[in-house]
Amino acid sequence: MRLAISRFPKDGEFLDSSVDVTAVGLDVLADLVGIAPDELIGDVPLTEEHAERVRQLTGITLDLETYDYLLEPEGDGSG
Template sequence: MTVYFLVTCYPKDGDQPLSSTDVTAVGAEAWGELLGMAPEQLADVYPLTHQHADRVRQLTGIALDLEKYEYFLEPEEDPSL
């Protein structure tokens, strides 16, 4: 099973994503470490907060503007499998 990781940006109090960036290259190990769980347990949608912002920027180059937007790490299985 191949899992892709996306950082998805939503407007505050909105339910339609503004953007989604593939951050699979960072690797499940790094995302698991950031969220405090084993990489194989990453199967849900996880909010990215001020606590995560600096490390997300280091790993991906994405600066989280948490005053205007909400961000989530969204693992997705490869739909072609």
């Protein structure tokens, strides 16, 4: 399963950027958002609560005043 953090402008619907964070690991990212790895099947909003840990794990700084961020699992679900 590929995992990405996608960024959308708060005033828009279209994707601004997406960064592959698969290398961080499914278990680590699922734990970050409080979801069991086998239940991480849909987009999960990232909030201020997640911001510092996301930065530590990925180097991505979340600008939550300007953008909305989603952790997006991509795969066929057969994993």
